[in-house]
Amino acid sequence: MEDYKYLFKVVLVGNAGVGKTCLVRKFTQGIFPPGQSATIGVDFMIKTVKVGEDKIKLQIWDTAGQERFRSITQSYYRSAHAIVLVYDVACQPSFDCLPEWLGEIEQYANRKVLKILVGNKVDKEDEREVPERIGKNFADANGFDYFLETSALDATNVDTLFQEVATRLTNDMKLTDERFHNFKSNENRDGNISILDRVLERAKCANCRT
Amino acid sequence: MIWYSCRFSLPYTEKLDGDTVCRLYCPYDKRNVLGQLYISPNFVCFASRTERLVTVILLMKELKNVEEYKSWDDGIRNGIKITLNDENSFILSAFTDRNTVIKRIEWFRTQQTARQFVQKSDSKTRSSSSSSLPSIAEKINPEPLCSQFPFAQNTTEKVKKRWERLLKEYGHGISMYRTIELHRLLLEGIPLEYRGEIWRICAGAAAEMALNPGEYEALLKRNSSQDRCPIAMEEIERDLHRSLPEHPAFQGGPGIDSLRRVLTAYAIRNPNIGYCQAMNIVGSVLLLFNNEEQAFWVLVAICERLLPDYYNTKVVGALVDQGVFSDLVERNLPELHSKLTELGLHDMIALSWFLTIFLNSIKFDAAVRILDLFFFDGAKLMFQIALEMLKENSDQIVSAKDEGEALITLSRYTERITNTHVENSTEIFIGNLISNSYRDFGDSFTNEDIEKLRLKHRLKVVQNLEDSQMRSIIKSVGRDCKLDPTELELLYNLVKEEHLLSWPSRLAHINHKSIGSQEERPRFDPCMHSQYRLDFDLFAQVLPRLLPWPSNEIFVVRCFRLLDVNETGILTFRDLSCLLGSILKGDPIEKVTLFYKCHIPPAFNMSDLEDVIDLPKDSDEPELAMEASHLLGSAKTSPKSSSSRSNSSSLIEIQPEALLTTNEAEIDIDVPESMPCSSRATEVGSPLLSESSSMVRLNSDKPSSPLHSDDFSLPEKAASEISDSFSLVEEANDALKTLAEKMQSVTLQELQKLNLNEKTLPSINQRRS
Numbered sequence: 001m002e003d004y005k006y007l008f009k010v011v012l013v014g015n016a017g018v019g020k021t022c023l024v025r026k027f028t029q030g031i032f033p034p035g036q037s038a039t040i041g042v043d044f045m046i047k048t049v050k051v052g053e054d055k056i057k058l059q060i061w062d063t064a065g066q067e068r069f070r071s072i073t074q075s076y077y078r079s080a081h082a083i084v085l086v087y088d089v090a091c092q093p094s095f096d097c098l099p100e101w102l103g104e105i106e107q108y109a110n111r112k113v114l115k116i117l118v119g120n121k122v123d124k125e126d127e128r129e130v131p132e133r134i135g136k137n138f139a140d141a142n143g144f145d146y147f148l149e150t151s152a153l154d155a156t157n158v159d160t161l162f163q164e165v166a167t168r169l170t171n172d173m174k175l176t177d178e179r180f181h182n183f184k185s186n187e188n189r190d191g192n193i194s195i196l197d198r199v200l201e202r203a204k205c206a207n208c209r210t
Numbered sequence: 211m212i213w214y215s216c217r218f219s220l221p222y223t224e225k226l227d228g229d230t231v232c233r234l235y236c237p238y239d240k241r242n243v244l245g246q247l248y249i250s251p252n253f254v255c256f257a258s259r260t261e262r263l264v265t266v267i268l269l270m271k272e273l274k275n276v277e278e279y280k281s282w283d284d285g286i287r288n289g290i291k292i293t294l295n296d297e298n299s300f301i302l303s304a305f306t307d308r309n310t311v312i313k314r315i316e317w318f319r320t321q322q323t324a325r326q327f328v329q330k331s332d333s334k335t336r337s338s339s340s341s342s343l344p345s346i347a348e349k350i351n352p353e354p355l356c357s358q359f360p361f362a363q364n365t366t367e368k369v370k371k372r373w374e375r376l377l378k379e380y381g382h383g384i385s386m387y388r389t390i391e392l393h394r395l396l397l398e399g400i401p402l403e404y405r406g407e408i409w410r411i412c413a414g415a416a417a418e419m420a421l422n423p424g425e426y427e428a429l430l431k432r433n434s435s436q437d438r439c440p441i442a443m444e445e446i447e448r449d450l451h452r453s454l455p456e457h458p459a460f461q462g463g464p465g466i467d468s469l470r471r472v473l474t475a476y477a478i479r480n481p482n483i484g485y486c487q488a489m490n491i492v493g494s495v496l497l498l499f500n501n502e503e504q505a506f507w508v509l510v511a512i513c514e515r516l517l518p519d520y521y522n523t524k525v526v527g528a529l530v531d532q533g534v535f536s537d538l539v540e541r542n543l544p545e546l547h548s549k550l551t552e553l554g555l556h557d558m559i560a561l562s563w564f565l566t567i568f569l570n571s572i573k574f575d576a577a578v579r580i581l582d583l584f585f586f587d588g589a590k591l592m593f594q595i596a597l598e599m600l601k602e603n604s605d606q607i608v609s610a611k612d613e614g615e616a617l618i619t620l621s622r623y624t625e626r627i628t629n630t631h632v633e634n635s636t637e638i639f640i641g642n643l644i645s646n647s648y649r650d651f652g653d654s655f656t657n658e659d660i661e662k663l664r665l666k667h668r669l670k671v672v673q674n675l676e677d678s679q680m681r682s683i684i685k686s687v688g689r690d691c692k693l694d695p696t697e698l699e700l701l702y703n704l705v706k707e708e709h710l711l712s713w714p715s716r717l718a719h720i721n722h723k724s725i726g727s728q729e730e731r732p733r734f735d736p737c738m739h740s741q742y743r744l745d746f747d748l749f750a751q752v753l754p755r756l757l758p759w760p761s762n763e764i765f766v767v768r769c770f771r772l773l774d775v776n777e778t779g780i781l782t783f784r785d786l787s788c789l790l791g792s793i794l795k796g797d798p799i800e801k802v803t804l805f806y807k808c809h810i811p812p813a814f815n816m817s818d819l820e821d822v823i824d825l826p827k828d829s830d831e832p833e834l835a836m837e838a839s840h841l842l843g844s845a846k847t848s849p850k851s852s853s854s855r856s857n858s859s860s861l862i863e864i865q866p867e868a869l870l871t872t873n874e875a876e877i878d879i880d881v882p883e884s885m886p887c888s889s890r891a892t893e894v895g896s897p898l899l900s901e902s903s904s905m906v907r908l909n910s911d912k913p914s915s916p917l918h919s920d921d922f923s924l925p926e927k928a929a930s931e932i933s934d935s936f937s938l939v940e941e942a943n944d945a946l947k948t949l950a951e952k953m954q955s956v957t958l959q960e961l962q963k964l965n966l967n968e969k970t971l972p973s974i975n976q977r978r979s
Contacts (some may be wrong), residue, residue: 007612016487017448035455038487040570041528041561044617059614066445066487068523071675072561079554107682 004048004057008169010162011076013101014086015094016065019120022152023086024062027162032153039064041072049163051170058166070104077108082116082165089119089135089149090127102142114168117144118161123151214248216588216657218255218267219414219515221421226250227318230311235286235301236264236387238379242286242303249314251321252421254292256302265388266300268292269420271322272385276315278308290315298385350427351468354406354505356498359459370401382407384416393586397645400582406499412585414515415507426503429475442477442484446470449487453494454574460494468497472506476513483513486521488565495569495578508585512567516588520565524675526668528565531589532557533667534660535564538593539600542654546604553613559620560596567592571621576629576640583644590657591647597654598647599623602638687784692791701756701787702742708751709742744781746770756790768808771815 012020021039026032028045043062048055061080063073077083085101087094098117105115117139119130132149139147146164150157214226227249233242234256245258254268272294279291279301289303290312305311365373376395380387388411400408410416450466459465472493477484492512496505513520519527536556540547550556562570567584568577584591600607603619610616623638631639684698693701744752750766773785792800807813 007614016445017452033455035461036452037455037491037570038449038452040488040491040565042558043562044614044621046614046618057614059612064487068486068521068525071524071529071678072558074678075558103682103686107685 003055005054006170006173007057007059008081008166009059009061009079010082010084010165011061011063011073011080012084012086013063013073013104014065014118015088015091015097018065018086018088018091018094019152020065020086021062023118023120023150023158023161024060026152026155026158028060032155041069042076047162049166051163051167054170056166056170058162060162074104074108077105077113078110080109080113081169082114083109084116084118084161084165085144086118086120087130087135088121089130089132090121090124092129095119095130095135095138098138098142114146114165114172115144116146116148116161116165117142118147119149121151121153122149122156123153214250216515216661217257218248218253218265219412219417219511220250220253220255220267221414221418222514224250224252227314230305230307232256232302232311233304234258234264234266235284235289235303238387238389240284242284244304247302247311249311249318251318253417254315256300262390262393266385267388267417268294268300268385269417270315270318271326271420272296273315273319273322276312276319278312279303294385296383298381300385349467350430350471351464351502354497354499354501355459355465355468356402358464359457359498365399365401369395369398372398373401373404377404382411384411384420386411388412396582396586397641397648399579399641402499405578405582406501406504409496409499409508409581409585410504413508413511415504415511418510419504419507425479426475426506429478430471433474433478439477439481439484443474445487446473446477446485446490449485449490453490457494457498457574459498465494465497468502468505469494472497472502472509475506476509479510480513482523483521484523486525488562488570489513489521491566491569495574495581499578511585516584517564517567525565526671526675528561529671529675530664530667531564531593532559532561533670534663535560535593535596537663537667538597538655542597542651543601543604546600546607549608549610550616553610553616555613555616559600559617563596563599564592568595568624571624572627572640573629576627579629579640579644588657589660590655593655593660594647594651595643597651598643601650602643602646683783687787690784691787692795693787698787701790702783704755705744705748705752705783705786706742708748709744712748712751742783744783744786745779749781749786752786753789756794758794765808768813772804772807772813775812 012024014020016038021036021043022032024043024045025036028047039062041064045060045062046057047060048057050056061076063069063076083105085098085105087098089095105113117135119132119135122128135149136147138144145168148157148161148164150161152158212222214220215222215224229246229248231244232247233244235242243258243260243264245256245264248255248257252270254270254273256264256266258264273292274295274297275291275293277291277293279289280286281289281301284301286301286303288305288308289301290305290308291299291301292315293299372395376391377386380389380392386392396408407416410419447470450470451460451462453469454460457465460469469490473485473489476489489509493505493509496508500508517527519525519530521527536547536550539550539556547556550559568580572580580591580595599620603623606619607616610619626636627638627640627643629640630637631641680699680702684695684702688695688698691698746767749770750763753766753769754761769789770781773781773789789804792804796804
């Protein structure tokens with residue numbers, strides 16, 4: 001546990017009551033708490049996962065969803081490597097608020113941040129209000145890196161979600177490391193290029209999508 | 211006077227009338243204690259000069275009699291005896307001016323009696339009118355929940371005996387002698403059967419409840435009669451089962467219903483707070499030891515006195531106290547403070563502890579022990595416990611490699627805090643934590659110190675919140691507005707400044723229109739959450755200063771009506787900036803559309819029509835025409851007008867040119883100088899502008915530009931309303947059209963320019979559609 005190759009910060013955001021805390025609990029402790037009190041401010045959990053041979057430590061920041069806590073949660077965006085935006089598939093209003101959350105991310109998070117959209121509570125199939133296709137389309141149209149539907153209750157995709165986050169962040173990081181080493185061995189190149197390239201790539205991708 | 215209500219946990223509205231030195235006779239040790247007597251409309255309070263020695267708070271409405279008193283046995287001279295309705299009496303002495311004191315108390319007491327009489331007749335009418343709604347009173351749970359969900363006694367028999375003795379000796383209820391002995395016993399914990407009462411007395415909830423009989427029920431009735439804050443209701447409903455889920459009372463049934471009512475009643479009482487997460491957790495614990503109405507008043511005490519501004523729409527108080535706590539850590543545990551700062555935790559570490567008074571991080575049966583003292587000692591205790599918790603973990607925190615390790619250390623520590631004392635276990639006994647906190651930090655700071663620090667941090671927090679609000683508003687408005695971010699920032703600051711300068715007259719209005727009471731969840735718009743919204747007075751102050759030409763009230767009024775689509779009487783910053791964007795930087799068609807719209811409903815309404823009709827009908831047209839020609843003449847004679855242009859400059863020439871240009875500077879130079887004088891400017895300006903709109907219409911008659919008709923089309927429902935008023939506008943237009951035709955020969959060049967412009971129109975319109 002003490003040894004790890006990389007440490008990544010993952011921030012969960014989304015409307016109150018969409019199941020952010022339950023997702024984190026299920027992943028870090030393997031339990032679905034039948035009664036879970038509302039998150040006040042920000043909660044914090046840690047779990048180490050394996051990506052290939054590497055141990056990756058995930059710091060998971062679980063934020064309060066109520067609007068008046070935004071000024072507090074905003075300060076966690078900046079240092080995040082990944083932001084997981086969660087909505088409830090059985091609650092249309094939680095989906096309707098996504099643009100608002102995107103605005104927050106745009107304003108406060110690092111531009112390189114990995115953005116993941118998660119539709120939670122798929123166990124409530126009978127009460128579903130947001131079809132998977134709609135969620136997927138929204139993710140594609142708004143530059144999310146990944147979209148997934150989960151259920152903290154029956155554990156659907158919970159491990160997949162965080163494993164995917166860890167894998168993507170690790171791969172990105174390795175790529176950056178490699179370029180950094182290349183730069184080290186070849187002093188003529190500009191050190192900032194790796195980051196710059198990545199930003200440009202992203203900008204290009206975003207343009208293609210829209 | 212806030213000091214006064216803080217000192218004795220009185221309602222904030224309580225205003226001190228006067229105070230005087232005197233002695234209080236304490237029957238439990240037969241001494242006359244020196245101190246100060248305070249008198250205010252609803253209370254008589256005494257505090258010993260030696261801090262904490264003894265405090266007494268008497269409710270004015272419970273006073274039965276005030277009389278002179280003398281007793282040679284006890285050596286009491288110049289004394290007053292106050293007798294309460296329950297026959298308890300208090301003896302005060304050594305007054306310098308006894309008669310004035312008696313007179314003041316008597317006066318307030320009679321005032322009280324009068325008020326009570328009014329209240330009684332009030333409640334009579336209330337109860338008779340509420341006969342149709344008997345259900346609310348029946349539903350209200352009269353018992354604390356712990357009577358239905360019994361749990362183990364938390365204190366020993368010995369402690370319970372001591373409490374019984376204390377209540378016997380020092381009295382109970384609001385008027386008890388609050389002494390050091392009470393504080394000592396609080397450290398041992400309050401037995402279940404007394405907990406609720408002692409909380410209410412210490413927090414000042416008992417007094418406030420006594421002052422407002424029936425208020426709780428009345429609030430609930432208001433809720434059932436009209437659904438007042440649906441957003442808060444929705445948020446409360448979602449969190450009811452997420453309050454104290456580990457306790458059987460809050461897994462369903464009566465506990466949930468009680469909690470719903472208490473939180474709802476508070477949201478209605480204070481729409482500025484509405485409902486904030488954390489109130490549910492605090493509220494549920496209060497309900498275990500108090501009945502609904504009592505729990506409600508303790509919640510009021512917490513939200514409005516003990517944790518001021520904690521739960522408002524920006525949780526300002528909680529943020530402020532993070533700064534205060536950081537300062538206190540720096541002062542008392544400097545090494546730890548620098549480590550926490552390095553980890554970036556110094557300004558957030560105690561956030562959820564304070565918001566829930568430790569209830570969400572410490573097991574609730576242990577955390578209530580903290581509450582026992584919190585109600586007695588106030589915010590100071592919370593800071594003191596948090597400091598002790600950091601101190602006991604300081605070695606691990608200082609050696610932590612990252613913020614995660616530090617946080618995990620603390621959360622493992624808080625999980626181990628219990629209410630059972632076991633020797634040599636890894637568990638931490640809450641009693642020890644509390645007494646250690648008094649030992650280490652009990653004398654390090656006072657509640658007054660905290661108030662001072664709060665004041666210092668409040669400014670910073672509010673400034674930060676405002677900055678970030680401004681940034682998000684500018685970003686959001688910038689998308690639909692032609693002004694660039696720098697201009698928007700200037701405009702924002704101007705509005706803010708004007709707003710602040712005139713805030714006293716505006717305050718009531720803004721409160722009235724608080725967010726909590728909105729009808730439904732609006733589309734997200736940061737402008738709606740801004741306090742810097744504009745009513746007409748503010749709008750009328752700001753707009754003319756920013757217009758490139760002098761204007762009078764008519765134009766401002768019309769613009770206001772045009773923007774105030776929902777007739778709320780309040781405009782947002784977005785409305786103002788979009789308007790200015792169009793006026794200063796808009797393309798010609800946009801400007802013309804705007805000016806045209808100023809002449810039709812809703813900008814032009816019935817009251818304007820009446821003004822026009824009042825004038826003799828036949829003199830109307832010529833007058834308008836005359837003004838226009840007067841203007842034309844002056845434009846011609848004005849030596850500087852349109853300086854770069856040929857001397858044939860005329861109204862029609864200037865106007866299209868001004869419209870054509872996207873550079874506001876030119877408007878600045880050209881237009882005002884063509885105006886004869888500022889007082890006539892708008893009168894003249896209106897026909898002038900409608901004239902220019904008619905010019906465009908001449909062009910738009912061509913089938914190639916169908917979008918123009920869109921711009922001028924009227925909403926169908928308004929059409930009938932308009933027909934009359936519209937003809938007036940038409941008449942004015944026609945008059946000017948003839949004028950325009952006369953000038954046409956001179957301004958052929960310019961018309962060609964207009965044609966040029968027209969070619970660019972389709973693309974503009976595409977963008978707008």
